[in-house]
Structures are given as C-alpha cells and as structure tokens.
Amino acid sequence: MPQLIPYVGKEELENLKKVIANQWLTEGPFTEEFVSLIKDVTGAKYALPVTNGTMALFLAVLSLGIGPGDEVIVPDFTFIASATSVHFAGARPVFCDVTDDTFTIDTDKLEERITEKTKAIMPVHVYGQSADMAPVLQMARAHNLTVIEDAAQGFGVFYNNKHTGTLGDVGMISFFADKTITTGEGAVILTNREDVYERAKLIRNQGRSSSGVFIHPALGMNFRMTDLQSAIGVAQIKKFNEIKRLKSRNYALYRRELSGVKELKFLEEVSHSNLVPFRTNVLAEDKEDLCKHLEENGIQTRSFFFPLHRQPCFNFLGYREEEFPVSNRGFEQGLSLPVYCGLQKKDILNICSRIKEHYGY
Ligand SMILES: Cc1ncc(COP(=O)(O)O)c(C=O)c1O
Structure with a gap:
C-alpha cells in the first residue's frame, strides 16, 4: 500500500484533451480559469501560477526584495524548500523551533530569533492545519517585518476563516502530486499587495510585462506554468x-x-x-x-x-x-x-x- 495515489481520472483527461485540441499549451484559457477558481477559494486579491512550490517560495522571497545581508525566520520543521528559497535569494534562513501540537512555528521562541538583519518571518502550514497566525502577524508588525506564508500543504486550510497564504504579505500553495489538489508539478503565489503582485509578475516572466516582447525593464526568469497543468488543476479544484x-x-x-x-x-x-x-x-x-x-x-x-x-x-x-x-x-x-x-x-x-x-x- 503506497503512501499516496493522486485522485485523478476522467475529468482531468477530458480537460487535457481540450488543451490538445485547442493547441494552446502554454498558459492559456485553462490557466485563466484555474487562477480565477483559486482566487474564489482563497479570497486572495492576486494569484499568479508558478512552475512549482519551491520556485513559488523563491519568487515570493524575491518579490519582497529580500537578498544578501537579510535574514528570514523559518521553522526548523519543514520541507527543505522553505529554507533553500531564502538561501538562493542570497539571504540567510534563521531557524526557529515549532510547537508540539501542530509542529508549526513556535511564536514564543520567535522574538529571540529576530535581529537587525531580519526582514521576514515564514510560517509554514504543515499537515493540513494552519500555523497560529495572530502572534506571527503581531510580531511582524511590532518589528516591521514582512510575512511569507508557506502554505504548500495548505489548500483549503483556513485560519479563523481566512485562507492560509492570504494572511501575510505573500503566500504560496503547491500543487505537487502529493498535495491536496495537484497539477503534477505546479504552484500559485497569493498576495493582497499590488506592489508585490506587480514585482512577482515581472520576475516570473523574464522581467517584462508580457510574453513576445524582447525589451526587459527588469531582471527576471521563467517561473510560468502550462495550460496542461492548469487543465488538470481546474478539474482538481472542482473535486476539492x-x-x-x-x-x-x-x-x-x-x-x-x-x-x-x-x-x-x-x-x-x-x-x-x-x-x-x-x-x-x-x-x-x-x-x-x-x-x-x-x-x-x-x-x-x-x-x-x-x-x-x-x-x-x-x-x-x-x-x-x-x-x-x-x-x-x-x-x-x-x-x-x-x-x-x-x-x-x-x-x-x-x-x-x-x-x-x-x-x-
Ligand atoms: C512545506 C512545503 N514547502 C514547500 C514545498 C515545495 O513544493 P514543491 O514540491 O511544489 O516544489 C513542499 C512540497 O513538497 C512542502 O511540503
């Protein structure tokens, strides 16, 4: 008996056939629908599809302008990507212990991890429950820090009626094959901040406002998804x-x-x-x-x-x-x-x- 078998079937297959028939493989109509459905479920003002959860975290860190010389507090108990996203942005992940009820960040131990270099706190919502966000947000406000939520495992998980990934400055959800809903590989960035959205959108698409243009006002890379993945995602979200x-x-x-x-x-x-x-x-x-x-x-x-x-x-x-x-x-x-x-x-x-x-x- 395996740990996991994804819940995919005829609905996903039907949508995939439509993508092939449509001959639009990169982000297209299904991606638009997927993003809109994600916004409906999460209530996020802005959502951006991303290649996978690891890249979404990396993009989230970059979109806040965090880089060399900065520190981000990450729970010690999480998947490695929470911390490598910080490292590859040039900043230093600072580890904090977790609570023994939910194994999410222990806010009683958070303050002692804050230094003058700290720029953000990254609560991680593990195993289908939310971290306790009120003290995280309060600590962030008190020390002028941003909050990046790793809600890779948090689709459909709400903290006091607010969807995980939408409480801080920026958040993300993964759609890897073992996640609650899946696109195989894939993820989404969530934010309610227009400036973060605009910056993430630029970096996500080679530092330009739209594809097919070869003038790049900013430095960026390719963090995009495909309509094949979104077609699966649309079927999955409807089955949630x-x-x-x-x-x-x-x-x-x-x-x-x-x-x-x-x-x-x-x-x-x-x-x-x-x-x-x-x-x-x-x-x-x-x-x-x-x-x-x-x-x-x-x-x-x-x-x-x-x-x-x-x-x-x-x-x-x-x-x-x-x-x-x-x-x-x-x-x-x-x-x-x-x-x-x-x-x-x-x-x-x-x-x-x-x-x-x-x-x-
Ligand atoms: C807590 C956590 N953060 C980040 C990730 C990275 O997501 P992905 O596998 O989509 O890169 C995962 C998933 O594996 C995860 O469980």
Whole structure:
C-alpha cells in the first residue's frame, strides 16, 4: 500500500484533451480559469501560477526584495524548500523551533530569533492545519517585518476563516502530486499587495510585462506554468469538496480504530484552524520499529521532516541540536500513514490491525 495515489481520472483527461485540441499549451484559457477558481477559494486579491512550490517560495522571497545581508525566520520543521528559497535569494534562513501540537512555528521562541538583519518571518502550514497566525502577524508588525506564508500543504486550510497564504504579505500553495489538489508539478503565489503582485509578475516572466516582447525593464526568469497543468488543476479544484470529504472520512476511521492505542499520539486539532488531512500523522516512541513492522506488511510509511538545523547542506549555519527539542522529537517519533482518497475501509482496518498487532493489542 503506497503512501499516496493522486485522485485523478476522467475529468482531468477530458480537460487535457481540450488543451490538445485547442493547441494552446502554454498558459492559456485553462490557466485563466484555474487562477480565477483559486482566487474564489482563497479570497486572495492576486494569484499568479508558478512552475512549482519551491520556485513559488523563491519568487515570493524575491518579490519582497529580500537578498544578501537579510535574514528570514523559518521553522526548523519543514520541507527543505522553505529554507533553500531564502538561501538562493542570497539571504540567510534563521531557524526557529515549532510547537508540539501542530509542529508549526513556535511564536514564543520567535522574538529571540529576530535581529537587525531580519526582514521576514515564514510560517509554514504543515499537515493540513494552519500555523497560529495572530502572534506571527503581531510580531511582524511590532518589528516591521514582512510575512511569507508557506502554505504548500495548505489548500483549503483556513485560519479563523481566512485562507492560509492570504494572511501575510505573500503566500504560496503547491500543487505537487502529493498535495491536496495537484497539477503534477505546479504552484500559485497569493498576495493582497499590488506592489508585490506587480514585482512577482515581472520576475516570473523574464522581467517584462508580457510574453513576445524582447525589451526587459527588469531582471527576471521563467517561473510560468502550462495550460496542461492548469487543465488538470481546474478539474482538481472542482473535486476539492469530494477530496476533502474522502480524506476526512479516512482520517476519522484511523482516529476511531486507533483511539485505544496509547502508544500512538495523533497531532492535535487546534481551534484556530480547520483540518484538511494531508496524511495521518502520529507520534510513536518506537517509530523505527513500527515503521519496520508496517513496511514488512507492505504498508509504506513516511517519516516526519528531518530538522533543518541537522541537514548536512545547512551545517555551515552552525546550529546546536539542543536549540530545537520539538523539531528533533518530531523527527524521532513522527510518522505518516496513507490517507489518500482511493484508500478503502478495508485498507485502513488492515493498517490499524497491523499497528495493534505490533503493540500486542
Ligand atoms: C512545506 C512545503 N514547502 C514547500 C514545498 C515545495 O513544493 P514543491 O514540491 O511544489 O516544489 C513542499 C512540497 O513538497 C512542502 O511540503
């Protein structure tokens, strides 16, 4: 049983056929529709399609004019792209520990990370819930910092009725194959700031206002998507309610079946956010043994993120392990179980009984 099977089928295929029939492969009518649907769901004033989530983060950092000599505070517990986007913009990612309920940035530890070089805070909304944004925004205001939201995993996730990715200065959502809705590769930048939108739009398209023009007022690159991806995205976004329903149903079944297993701890469901299950995420003190047992029974598991401060590629930043107890614990104990739409009740019951068997229930 794999970790994930994307929920794609005939609707996506029909839309793809239309793109081929139309013979417009680069951003075209489907991209326009996709962007408009994204704005409807998120309420963002501006949305820009981007090649993938990593490039969207990079573009977000560039669009705020962050560069050499600047620092951006990033949670220690996230996918590597949150930090590499900062690095490749020439700035320094500064890591902050996370909370043990949602594994999102710990705002009690944020202030001590702020220096005179800090330009932005990057909360990351992981595992289908929002980071606690009010203290992040308040801290940003107090120190005159911008907020870049990594909502790669946050499609359909709202913080107190505001969609993740729309609360700060700029945000992004990824549509990679394992995300809530997917275009294979792909992403979107969200912002309510016209200046950020205009700057991101220029950088995204080779530093010019429109394609087919060879005078480039600004320096830019190619961060564009294709209509093939958007055609899939349009079909996916229309299925979102069904995707959410199926994933939530699967997640609820895990919770029910595993409720008596005291060796497992589910991530907390916080009141400031809805939950769109990204995976079924649990903590187990004997994670390695449990994963081995499940893998031996044909059930693919995923570890939680490896803390950024321990990443070999970030050795040069010189962090000490004891500065990040929660993120370390997340990696040591956290594992993800499949929750994808096509998972059947019998599959989940099988996974749960293997877990119970492992603990001798
Ligand atoms: C938290 C987080 N940030 C950034 C990314 C990067 O997105 P992408 O895979 O679309 O480049 C991902 C996805 O893998 C992610 O989970």
